[in-house]
Amino acid sequence: MSDPGWYPDPDDASRARYWDGSAWTDRFRSLSGDAEKTTAGRGRSRVFLWVALVAVVAVAAGVFVLAGGDSASADEVVLESATAAGEDPFFESIAKSAVAVEGGGVELAGTGGAAVASLAGDTPGLYGGTGEDACDPAALVAFLEGNATKAAAFAEVLGIAPDGIADYVATLTPVVLREDTRVTNHGFSDGKATPRQSVLQAGTAVLVDDRGVPRVKCSCGNPLTEPAPTEGTPAFQGDAWPAFDENRLLAVTPADEALTELQLVDLTTGQAFIVSVGAGARPVTKELLLNATLPLTCQSGEPVTLVDGMFERGEYESEDYCVFYVESPNEYNAESLVDVVIGDVTGDGVDDGVVLVLEVVGNTQANIHPLLFSDGRFLAKVPIGEIYDTNTFRTLRLLAGGVIEVGGIEYIYGCGGDCNTTAPVAVRSRWDGQQLVVVP
Numbered sequence: 350m351s352d353p354g355w356y357p358d359p360d361d362a363s364r365a366r367y368w369d370g371s372a373w374t375d376r377f378r379s380l381s382g383d384a385e386k387t388t389a390g391r392g393r394s395r396v397f398l399w400v401a402l403v404a405v406v407a408v409a410a411g412v413f414v415l416a417g418g419d420s421a422s423a424d425e426v427v428l429e430s431a432t433a434a435g436e437d438p439f440f441e442s443i444a445k446s447a448v449a450v451e452g453g454g455v456e457l458a459g460t461g462g463a464a465v466a467s468l469a470g471d472t473p474g475l476y477g478g479t480g481e482d483a484c485d486p487a488a489l490v491a492f493l494e495g496n497a498t499k500a501a502a503f504a505e506v507l508g509i510a511p512d513g514i515a516d517y518v519a520t521l522t523p524v525v526l527r528e529d530t531r532v533t534n535h536g537f538s539d540g541k542a543t544p545r546q547s548v549l550q551a552g553t554a555v556l557v558d559d560r561g562v563p564r565v566k567c568s569c570g571n572p573l574t575e576p577a578p579t580e581g582t583p584a585f586q587g588d589a590w591p592a593f594d595e596n597r598l599l600a601v602t603p604a605d606e607a608l609t610e611l612q613l614v615d616l617t618t619g620q621a622f623i624v625s626v627g628a629g630a631r632p633v634t635k636e637l638l639l640n641a642t643l644p645l646t647c648q649s650g651e652p653v654t655l656v657d658g659m660f661e662r663g664e665y666e667s668e669d670y671c672v673f674y675v676e677s678p679n680e681y682n683a684e685s686l687v688d689v690v691i692g693d694v695t696g697d698g699v700d701d702g703v704v705l706v707l708e709v710v711g712n713t714q715a716n717i718h719p720l721l722f723s724d725g726r727f728l729a730k731v732p733i734g735e736i737y738d739t740n741t742f743r744t745l746r747l748l749a750g751g752v753i754e755v756g757g758i759e760y761i762y763g764c765g766g767d768c769n770t771t772a773p774v775a776v777r778s779r780w781d782g783q784q785l786v787v788v789p
């Protein structure tokens with residue numbers, strides 16, 4: 350007996366037991382095919398009702414079970430914890446870090462009696478992150494390029510050609526699940542993909558496609574497809590985590606159109622931020638400032654907290670009047686401002702970002718504050734001095750060696766009567782391990 354499948358249990362002739370190709374597992378069902386509950390201590394079996402609406406949505410979204418000829422048993426759903434590889438993994442873990450996520454942070458309409466909620470992949474806050482990639486897509490590509498059999502099985506599940514894996518993975522985005530999520534997971538056994546219905550625990554790192562649907566489980570490299578609707582009352586197999594609730598599960602359906610960015614939730618701060626879609630997704634650091642307390646103060650010394658990218662205080666033309674907002678290119682200025690630059694400033698191999706914040710005092714003075722963010726959090730002010738005319742701020746560049754260059758700056762002085770300006774200058778600075786220092 351070598352092929353994985355259900356066979357009479359050698360320890361109990363009244364039931365069937367799953368053979369994974371090399372050993373007996375702890376998955377059981379009756380000989381008639383009805384799933385049995387696992388015993389306490391080995392895994393609690395829970396029963397939930399699959400909502401008819403989800404079944405309709407799943408069909409409309411093209412839910413199907415692929416790979417290898419063995420259809421998944423939809424009345425059995427395997428519980429898979431955030432860090433577990435599960436049965437028959439395609440590859441070793443490509444997850445870069447483990448994040449504890451309790452779940453319950455996403456609003457799931459229809460839960461509490463209707464067990465599975467359906468949300469589109471572009472739902473803001475559906476997924477989380479930490480400012481770093483949740484997993485390493487390049488490692489997965491390198492492995493599959495060296496293993497033709499697994500590459501063919503992986504590609505078949507996802508409906509792509511084996512020689513298109515690298516291009517396909519480059520369109521995927523590393524994220525972290527914020528809710529326990531139903532998927533069709535595919536292991537690898539006996540030269541082919543082996544589908545199973547699964548619940549992935551909140552905190553699981555996955556790669557999602559440009560419609561926001563999970564396509565790879567990072568702890569094992571397994572390809573994922575949308576879940577198949579159950580035909581009866583399914584039994585959960587495996588150990589349930591403490592927060593598991595059969596009445597609070599999520600199924601992700603594709604967004605209506607291809608996405609260029611996703612709004613995630615920072616799993617350490619709870620703050621929303623944006624990532625561009627694609628492998629190695631970079632935080633769009635300007636978005637991190639839309640709701641943030643800045644290392645700046647108004648004239649009165651009041652801390653600056655932006656709401657939707659803007660802070661406003663005081664009456665117009667009063668001494669206390671002060672406005673801060675995230676600067677964007679000015680359509681009236683032919684040489685418009687460059688408001689974000691992304692690249693490795695600190696030399697740690699992770700992209701950092703410089704964002705411009707504009708300060709307006711009264712109706713005469715405007716100051717630009719370039720701020721350096723690393724790992725999605727404020728690190729330092731970029732040294733440039735006081736700027737009073739935003740139209741003279743021409744360039745923001747990242748040079749070789751992580752040098753930040755702010756160019757085309759003019760300083761206004763001598764405004765007791767006539768105002769004068771200096772010749773345009775460029776200010777360059779480099780991270781010395783603790784701060785940004787000006788360099789020639």
